Amino acid sequence: MSKGKLIVLTAPLTEMIDHAGFFIQMAMASMPIWFEWVLNKKYPEWKNVKRFPDGTALIAPAGLRVVEEVMGREFGAENIAACYPEDLDNFVGPETRPLGVTFAAGVYTSIFGTSKQPVNSHYAELMFNSIKANPNRDGFKVIVGGSGGWQLLQTTNFRETFNVDCVIDGRAESADTVDLFRKAINGEDLPVTVEVGHPPGAEHIVFPKKPTTFGVVEMTTGCGRRCQFCMPDLNPQIDLPKDDMLAAVRSNADAGNQQISLATEDMFIWGQVHTDTPFFFPNREALLDLYKGVVETEGVEQHVLSHATMAPAVVDPKLIEELSNQLLDYSPIHVPALSSHPKHKALVPLIGFETGSVRMAKKVMPSKAVPFKIDDWPSIMINGLEVLNKNNWFPMLTLMVGNPGETDEDVKATLDFVYEMERRNLFGFLVPSVFTPLEGTRMENDHGIEHTKDLSPLQWQLIMQCWKMNMRPGMQSWWGPLSYKIGGLGFWAFRLRKTNGPNFTWAMMNFCGALPRKWMVKMGKIYGGTPLKIKTRKELLQTLRPHYWQFLREDNGDMPEAPAQAPRRQRTRLSAVG
Ligand code: SF4
Numbered sequence: 078m079s080k081g082k083l084i085v086l087t088a089p090l091t092e093m094i095d096h097a098g099f100f101i102q103m104a105m106a107s108m109p110i111w112f113e114w115v116l117n118k119k120y121p122e123w124k125n126v127k128r129f130p131d132g133t134a135l136i137a138p139a140g141l142r143v144v145e146e147v148m149g150r151e152f153g154a155e156n157i158a159a160c161y162p163e164d165l166d167n168f169v170g171p172e173t174r175p176l177g178v179t180f181a182a183g184v185y186t187s188i189f190g191t192s193k194q195p196v197n198s199h200y201a202e203l204m205f206n207s208i209k210a211n212p213n214r215d216g217f218k219v220i221v222g223g224s225g226g227w228q229l230l231q232t233t234n235f236r237e238t239f240n241v242d243c244v245i246d247g248r249a250e251s252a253d254t255v256d257l258f259r260k261a262i263n264g265e266d267l268p269v270t271v272e273v274g275h276p277p278g279a280e281h282i283v284f285p286k287k288p289t290t291f292g293v294v295e296m297t298t299g300c301g302r303r304c305q306f307c308m309p310d311l312n313p314q315i316d317l318p319k320d321d322m323l324a325a326v327r328s329n330a331d332a333g334n335q336q337i338s339l340a341t342e343d344m345f346i347w348g349q350v351h352t353d354t355p356f357f358f359p360n361r362e363a364l365l366d367l368y369k370g371v372v373e374t375e376g377v378e379q380h381v382l383s384h385a386t387m388a389p390a391v392v393d394p395k396l397i398e399e400l401s402n403q404l405l406d407y408s409p410i411h412v413p414a415l416s417s418h419p420k421h422k423a424l425v426p427l428i429g430f431e432t433g434s435v436r437m438a439k440k441v442m443p444s445k446a447v448p449f450k451i452d453d454w455p456s457i458m459i460n461g462l463e464v465l466n467k468n469n470w471f472p473m474l475t476l477m478v479g480n481p482g483e484t485d486e487d488v489k490a491t492l493d494f495v496y497e498m499e500r501r502n503l504f505g506f507l508v509p510s511v512f513t514p515l516e517g518t519r520m521e522n523d524h525g526i527e528h529t530k531d532l533s534p535l536q537w538q539l540i541m542q543c544w545k546m547n548m549r550p551g552m553q554s555w556w557g558p559l560s561y562k563i564g565g566l567g568f569w570a571f572r573l574r575k576t577n578g579p580n581f582t583w584a585m586m587n588f589c590g591a592l593p594r595k596w597m598v599k600m601g602k603i604y605g606g607t608p609l610k611i612k613t614r615k616e617l618l619q620t621l622r623p624h625y626w627q628f629l630r631e632d633n634g635d636m637p638e639a640p641a642q643a644p645r646r647q648r649t650r651l652s653a654v655g
Pocket residue numbers: 299300301302303304307308309310342343386429442445
């Protein structure tokens with residue numbers, strides 16, 4: 078029998094695969110497990126993972142790779158194995174002490190009413206069950222890290238349920254994380270939870286040397302826009318050195334990983350952190366140089382954007398155009414119905430839209446629009462989308478439903494925005510999710526909607542209108558709308574009617590086009606929307622504070638103008654004539 082590795086690292090299978098495509102990850106976070114057959118049919122190869130000759134995982138999540146690198150430096154690389162969960166028995170033995178797990182299952186609440194068990198939760202459960210059943214379980218400690226760790230803590234009796242010894246909140250580079258692993262190696266008891274600090278600067282951040290899932294290479298930490306609900310924004314704003322990033326890109330490419338994605342909360346802050354220019358005016362030259370370096374690395378064939386914000390697209394449309402020229406050919410994403418690229422390629426960054434209600438935006442994300450005022454949020458979103466769509470960027474636009482204190486007027490404002498997109502023929506994949514308070518954020522004590530039956534008719538209309546909009550590119554055949562109508566009604570009658578309650582009915586009728594929208598509006602069953610007054614880019618730039626004008630690029634046009642000086646009124650002097 079093998080003695081096992083001193084430290085073994087793993088993650089749920091759904092978080093370790095990457096060859097099946099980018100969209101599968103979203104599907105796994107939102108589709109219930111009984112829907113897995115759809116994924117298996119569409120991506121028959123998704124479970125066929127590759128291994129190094131020693132049996133360890135060829136691909137692993139970037140977070141797990143950082144743990145591997147940090148612990149390798151501390152305890153010897155030969156004593157560590159990062160493996161797929163199905164291979165745990167090959168690496169866990171009597172000499173294994175800590176077993177580290179990263180876990181990032183999404184917090185998406187499924188419209189199918191089985192939010193407790195989307196596909197990725199099922200695979201996480203399989204992994205925890207196999208750890209629990211390991212014959213050497215008494216000899217090692219299970220340490221869980223990653224962005225989903227806090228979800229375990231919210232489960233009653235999580236220690237018994239998941240058989241976990243310690244949940245760690247924070248990064249592997251921290252001395253406290255290394256200490257925790259050392260305690261586990263020495264057989265000491267571990268605390269139930271540990272919170273460790275974030276590296277204060279770029280020089281403390283470790284880059285893994287082995288390939289990562291999706292070829293993820295860290296680009297920035299933190300953000301700076303200070304949205305109340307945001308967890309990553311609590312980390313320091315850091316942009317990582319280009320040379321380290323390109324070395325990590327090369328490591329991936331050398332191991333045969335042809336796809337790269339630079340991980341960031343906002344790609345546009347890179348190159349502009351702690352410079353003389355505010356971070357919300359993108360550093361065009363630096364960004365173009367960085368992305369050029371990535372896609373020109375030998376062996377890199379595909380590049381996928383991660384997160385971005387919308388205001389920079391309005392600030393510097395030329396940057397978007399030039400990034401498209403550089404990156405579009407490397408995108409593995411095709412949107413034939415929309416893209417003007419010869420091969421219909423598209424860039425699909427994830428951008429937080431969150432709400433169309435200015436009142437709500439002021440409350441939960443007052444700085445999201447800087448350098449613009451949040452009062453102009455719908456205009457910024459529309460102008461930004463115009464710039465992006467023109468350059469074949471079709472972003473994923475996340476939005477939140479059921480924010481604390483959300484009124485019907487707020488939901489109507491978001492629906493107005495969605496209808497405005499439709500009227501202007503703009504496209505973004507609208508991804509609604511029900512507000513979930515994240516631990517540690519400025520809104521951690523707020524409450525969201527816990528059951529889909531509690532969503533109001535308007536909230537359901539918004540959610541289903543978003544999905545209806547997302548279907549537009551697929552609706553261009555004669556049979557598309559018909560099969561969609563029949564399938565939607567059937568699904569509603571068979572399952573969703575019971576799961577989601579009566580408030581869901583008319584939203585679903587609207588979604589599948591069972592009746593013309595006009596009729597449903599006339600009958601008072603759904604909200605028909607009000608056209609928005611949208612400012613032009615020039616009008617938006619004119620609202621900027623004059624000291625920001627120096628950071629605008631003239632080649633984008635629309636430069637603000639100082640108001641013409643009013644002619645000085647001649648003082649009339651009463652002359653004493655006399
Ligand atoms: S813009 Fe995005 S990353 Fe930045 S603080 Fe807001 S939600 Fe967080």
